Amino acid sequence: MNKGGLLAGMLGAATIGLVVIGTVWPVSSARAYAGGQGLLRSSSTPEAAVQNLGDQIRAQAWQRAYESLANKAQFTEPEFVGDLMGYYPNLRTYSGVDHVEVFPLHASDNDAEVQLKLYWSTVVGPSVSTRDLHVVRDGDHWVAEWPIVKRPVVPPQVIPVNYLRWDVIYRGPGDDWGTQDVESPHVRIVDMHPVQRAEGLVILGELLNEDVVPAYVSVTATLLGKDQTPFATEGSFDKISHLLLPKQVTPFLIQFPGASLSDVQSVRMTPFSTLVPASADPVIEIDNEHLNPAPGASLTGQLINQSGQVVNVAHVLGTFYDSTGHVVWIADQYVDSALLPQTPVPFEIHIPEDLARKVSSERTVVASYTAGGVS
Amino acid sequence: MRAVAAFLLMIGVAAPVCAQSSELMLPAKVEAGAAFSIQSTGTGKGTLYIAGLGQVLKRDVQLGETTWFPAGTLYNAGHYAVFLAGNGSAASGAFDVVPVSQPADLSFLARPSRLAVGLHDGITGAVFLFDAYKNLIPVSMPIEFRLTSPSSETQSSTVVTHNGAAWTVMDSTAKQGTDKFVASSGAISSTRIIGQVPGDPCGLKMSAKPAGRQIQLQTDPVRDCSGNAVPDGTIVTFTEAYNGAQSTVDVPLKRGIAQVEMPAHADATITVASGVILGNQIRWEK
Amino acid sequence: MTTLKSILILCAVLGSATGAAAAQATVHVEPASFQGPRPLADQTAKAAIRDYIESWQSLNAALDGNRADLLDADFVGDAKDKLMAAIQEQSRLGIRTHYEDRAHDVQIVFYSPEGLSIELTDTVDYDVQLLDHDKSQGMQRVHMRYLVVLTPAELRWKVRVLQAEAE
Structure with missing residues (x-):
């Protein structure tokens, strides 16, 4: 046997050996992901019982998680899954639990209250959901009760929808010189304000669609140095409502991590707009908006979908103004459950503590996404 | 007159061009698409090249004879260089093709x-x-x-x-x-x-009336300052402020008006706006 | 306009298509002379003239190598169509033409109100050499005034009309 054959044989034997070792003595995390019980601890304490439940949810071991519940007789396994993942396609549909945290709230000999925090990884960033669980002793171990929130029932009804819809026929490909095409929507930046933050420079502002047609919009900012040469360019990315109906206003926030306002001579703002097909539906009411002061400053409220269709993902953007009406901050939140017709869904947008004192008023807008297209 | 001018262009302004051992008689200008001719001197066979940024021609010619180019041969306006290669002889020159003065x-x-x-x-x-x-x-x-x-x-x-x-x-x-x-x-x-x-809404005005536990808000027909109806789909924003809280809804115009129902709160202040245009304000006291 | 008001001499290095030789063309920019509702920024004028001067390089490379693809970066519309047709004809006949610009005297004469066209005149000195199956059939030195229309593309101004004007 030559040297190459010997090496191949040794590598093959080593691989087989490692596979055998991994199968006979698997690490606990691998067992958990493979559907085994590797990460589960003994439910000898209320925290351990909730931790085990959280791990099963993270591993999407729905059946075992459901079977472990003390109050499973009150609901079915699909209802349990629907409560966690949503009954309709939504942000959670494309996300998973990254990790869980457990906090004891109260305990006695026979029952306890434990808080379970689920940290979801979603396509638009992390999302945290919190549930307070009642845990009861069952012999020598503890069992959690799931605080089920049952599927909301929308009363049978007919909601007539006759909102306007815009369709666009473009000129088509080819040379456009001396030919006619649909005009891009006219948009205007109505406010712009740079803010220095610890993490870098932030450009805040508002953009108005002053046309009579819908616009897909974005904003790009370029920082010019003392010698008027550009040294950084960033876009608004998702801190903006990209679809603007006629006369609608969106806030925008552009981040320049690590940049300093003292290095900037001027900022070149470039709004972009293009004509897109759109519908004036759905209308979403933002109800009961509250500015909550520091500590834990936030904007809370409820979204009410006034239309007849389900809104799968809602993006809430809050614009915060000082007493003179200048924008001082923009923050957003993706609502991780679908909006059913006429069914309030709460939202909470956090405001940085140092800015909360300056905030005197706010304006909230909602961008919505419906399965099958942007609405 | 145009025909005469074309004819003069074609034949009247031809000029001899010096060459090493033969000569070329070229028109100074040719109207785009018109027929033209090039005459050479000498004997034997040769090759005539006409090159410009728009077109290139190559013809085998009999030296000493006139080479005719029918209408439609050269049609791209520009400057054309002409080269003649013959039996050990060569000549060159140039002429211009000018646009037809009739717009099309x-x-x-x-x-x-x-x-x-x-x-x-x-x-x-x-x-x-x-x-x-x-x-x-x-x-x-x-x-x-x-x-x-x-x-x-x-x-x-x-x-x-x-x-x-x-x-x-x-x-x-x-x-x-x-x-x-x-x-x-x-x-x-x-x-x-x-x-x-239409331009921006002008004199935006709304009215309010109770609708059960809600307030029904409705604008007057929305028009611009020239009296044109603002198109349907234009967003009108209703904002209701009450007890330190606020409710907002963006409503598109339908049939020229915007209407919505919002929660009825005592002492609420309701405002209406469209874009940067503010409308009237209502204080709801019921 | 201050930059354009003073006569500007630029040197643009115009490489030959073969890469065998490189020559410098002098560029003389006259102050813009047009009336229109849209002001022409210095930056725009400079970019348009720079792109136009560079287009002579690709023009030469394309006609010398009979490669129509080299026109894509600098030409559009009728100018590109006509040059492509000339290249096709050259290829069919086994001809190449070598253009080498030596001097440009450029003046912007029109800027359309919607910003989609800049027209300029250019009095060019250039050499044109014709080769038939790589055998030179002669060379001429040309002094011509050209009318040029440029239109903006994604990254640069492109030549839409390039037409010699008979005196």
Whole structure:
């Protein structure tokens, strides 16, 4: 046997050996992901019982998680899954639990209250959901009760929808010189304000669609140095409502991590707009908006979908103004459950503590996404 | 006259071009697409090359004879270099192909295709004039611009081209609708459609009435300052402030009005706006 | 306009298509002379003239190598169509033409109100050499005034009309 054959044989034997070792003595995390019980601890304490439940949810071991519940007789396994993942396609549909945290709230000999925090990884960033669980002793171990929130029932009804819809026929490909095409929507930046933050420079502002047609919009900012040469360019990315109906206003926030306002001579703002097909539906009411002061400053409220269709993902953007009406901050939140017709869904947008004192008023807008297209 | 001019162009301005051992008789100018001829001196066979940025020709010729090029052979206006290669002899020269002075096409750049009513100098038009072979016609020619508004009001101006181009500016009128913007030169013309759309809402006003535990809010028909109805789909924002809280809803206009139901809170202040235009304010005391 | 008001001499290195030789063309920019509703920014004028001067390089490379693809970066519309047709004809006949520009005298004469066209005149001195199956059939030195229309593309101004004007 030559040297190459010997090496191949040794590598093959080593691989087989490692596979055998991994199968006979698997690490606990691998067992958990493979559907085994590797990460589960003994439910000898209320925290351990909730931790085990959280791990099963993270591993999407729905059946075992459901079977472990003390109050499973009150609901079915699909209802349990629907409560966690949503009954309709939504942000959670494309996300998973990254990790869980457990906090004891109260305990006695026979029952306890434990808080379970689920940290979801979603396509638009992390999302945290919190549930307070009642845990009861069952012999020598503890069992959690799931605080089920049952599927909301929308009363049978007919909601007539006759909102306007815009369709666009473009000129088509080819040379456009001396030919006619649909005009891009006219948009205007109505406010712009740079803010220095610890993490870098932030450009805040508002953009108005002053046309009579819908616009897909974005904003790009370029920082010019003392010698008027550009040294950084960033876009608004998702801190903006990209679809603007006629006369609608969106806030925008552009981040320049690590940049300093003292290095900037001027900022070149470039709004972009293009004509897109759109519908004036759905209308979403933002109800009961509250500015909550520091500590834990936030904007809370409820979204009410006034239309007849389900809104799968809602993006809430809050614009915060000082007493003179200048924008001082923009923050957003993706609502991780679908909006059913006429069914309030709460939202909470956090405001940085140092800015909360300056905030005197706010304006909230909602961008919505419906399965099958942007609405 | 044009035929005479073409004929003179073709044959009248031919000039001998010095060569090493033969000569070329070339026209100084040829109208695009016209027939022309090139005469050479010498004996034997040769090859004639005509090269420009738009076209290239190569012909086997009998030296000492006239080579005829039928109509439609050279049609791209420009400068053409001519080279003749024969039995140990060579000659070269050049001539120009000029555009036909009869316009056949115009490129009409009209902007914008949509604008608000009542804008002074809001509409612009520019024209480049071409002949049938897509050559830019540099000689001055009159272009008539005519803008017909929805109210049949017409603005027009006649502008003479310079270096093949002409431009104009016009106003949008007070009435919404579709304008016809026409540029013409002689028998040829090009039309663009310009949409005149309403401006910002003017005198935005809403009213409120109770609807059970809700307040029904409804605007008056929304119009711009020229009295044009603001188009459906335009967003109207209702904001209700009460007890340190607030409710907001963006409602699109439907059939000229915006209406919505919002929660009824005692001592609520309700405002209405569209874009940067503010409307009236209502204090709900019930 | 201050930059353009003073006569500007630029040197543009115009490489030959074969890469065998490189020559410098002097560029003389006259102050812009046009009336129109749209002001022409210095930056725009400079970019348009720079792109136009560079287009002579690709023009030469394309006609010398009979490669129509080299026109894509600098030409559009009728100018590109006509040059492509000339290249096709050259290829069919086994001909190449070598253009080498030596001097440009450029003046902007029109800027369309919607910003989609800049027209300029250029009095060019250039050499043209014709080769038939790589055998030179002669060379001429040319002094011509050209009418040029440029239109903006994604990254640069492109030549839409390039037409010699008979005196």
